[in-house]
């Protein structure tokens with residue numbers, strides 16, 4: 001099963017590029033940019049990655065991002081992630097970036113986007129990996145700051161496909177961002193949002209109703225609301241679930257308690273994703289492996305996660321058909 005999982009064609013829909021910053025690259029960039037880190041070794045970094053909840057992770061994650069200064073740093077970060085994609089047979093990825101984490105420190109919006117975009121373009125030509133970039137607003141900041149970020153995105157619109165919402169969910173419900181999401185939709189962006197990760201199922205319903213989102217990031221708390229669950233099934237509203245993240249951040253005590261396979265078998269459009277792989281112990285294949293070890297599944301069920309991700313992606317229909325055919329062939333011959 002391990003080989004089947006490693007080679008299975010995959011589509012990733014929930015990864016924060018800042019969350020792919022491995023300690024090795026963090027140290028390299030700190031040295032290059034003359035930044036002092038609060039860690040003396042890789043072992044010390046990894047020791048610090050013991051989280052109690054989402055907030056305890058976010059504090060360290062935003063600190064790590066301080067080493068990213070120049071366009072080349074954002075390029076190197078993204079290129080390293082794409083190489084992980086290649087190793088895991090990820091054919092398409094839709095990745096988040098948090099511009100406010102960088103603009104708040106005085107880094108220009110264009111520096112961030114151009115570095116990421118240059119690596120994504122090289123990913124297409126040299127690795128055959130397609131991608132779409134999603135700009136996330138930080139929900140612990142106010143809506144005025146989100147509007148200012150949307151304004152900064154205007155000159156880089158050709159590089160950004162959709163708008164998302166991340167950071168601390170508790171105390172920052174979807175309704176806080178209704179105005180800016182309405183404006184983003186008017187400008188032609190698709191929308192997604194983190195909801196029902198640590199926060200209640202009502203955040204999922206509100207994100208669907210108020211922010212007009214095309215899919216829900218995390219959404220595992222949907223099981224608390226039977227009517228919502230039924231709606232997700234009948235309308236095939238996708239969830240981008242991040243299993244290793246949910247264990248590291250104690251959304252579930254252990255993988256055996258995770259509801260992803262129950263949701264799959266209920267007919268939800270659930271997908272497997274890595275979220276912040278450098279912090280949570282693994283990339284796409286590691287997430288598939290961890291789920292399948294705790295919840296034995298058939299090859300057809302494992303492959304359904306890829307079919308769901310293709311369906312939930314923002315890829316054009318003809319390309320979706322190509323990926324579906326390729327995935328079906330993989331299942332039939334392995």
Ligand code: ADE
Nearest residue numbers: 016166167168194275276
């Ligand atoms: N930013 C990076 N990872 C996140 C997560 N799992 N939830 C909310 N915001 C995030």
Ligand code: ZN
Nearest residue numbers: 166194217275
């Ligand atoms: Zn996330």
